[in-house]
Amino acid sequence: MKNSTIWSTRADITTNDTIAVLLNNGNLVLREASNSSNVLWQSFDHPTDILLSGAKLGQNKVTGLNRRLVSRKNLASQATGAYRLGLDPGSSGQFVIAPLNSSSPPYMYSGRWNGKYFSSLSEMQSGKANFTYVNNEQEEYFMYTLKKQDDDMFLFYDVLDVSGQMKTVSGYGGSRDWLDFCQHLS
Secondary structure, eight states, X not given: OTTOOSOOOOOOOOOSOEEEEEOTTSOEEEEESSOTTOEEEEGGGSOOSEEOTTOOEEEETTTOOEEOEEEEEETTEEEEEEEEEEEOTTSTTOEEEEETTSOOOOSEEOOOBOSSSXXXXXXXXXXXXXXXXXXXXXXXXXXXXXXXXXXXXXXXXXXXXXXXXEEEEEESTTOOEEEOTTGGGO
């Protein structure tokens, strides 16, 4: 399979001075080799079913970029699944999980942001992360960053699973536990 494309960003890049860098936070960045501040494309702008620390979930009101999670088709396939998690288009300040290609209403609402967490997600008070919600003229998004842990091997990320449930993976070192972050909302 010489000279075949295995994966593409579909980014419109016209420079031959491009390098790919996987940052410590999991963000895959394409940028100019001669100017590292000129980011041409980044994976955090195109999430799949996983939300990592430092990634934004929401929309850029200027460019129209919509960052949302979309479930996988099944455990064996990375193809697009049946569910999405994103901003509620009908109201400001809350996220929903809904069928992806349907006019069916959402079945999970985060509740409105109260300055510390979304009102229906009291589990966000765990103390392991700092949560940020921004809504201004340029963008509306939610983001979390991990608090400094004694163990640098601490793992924490959110996944929209194939059944449309939002789960949090958390653990230290080789230990990983699934937490049903939003199970009471379903």
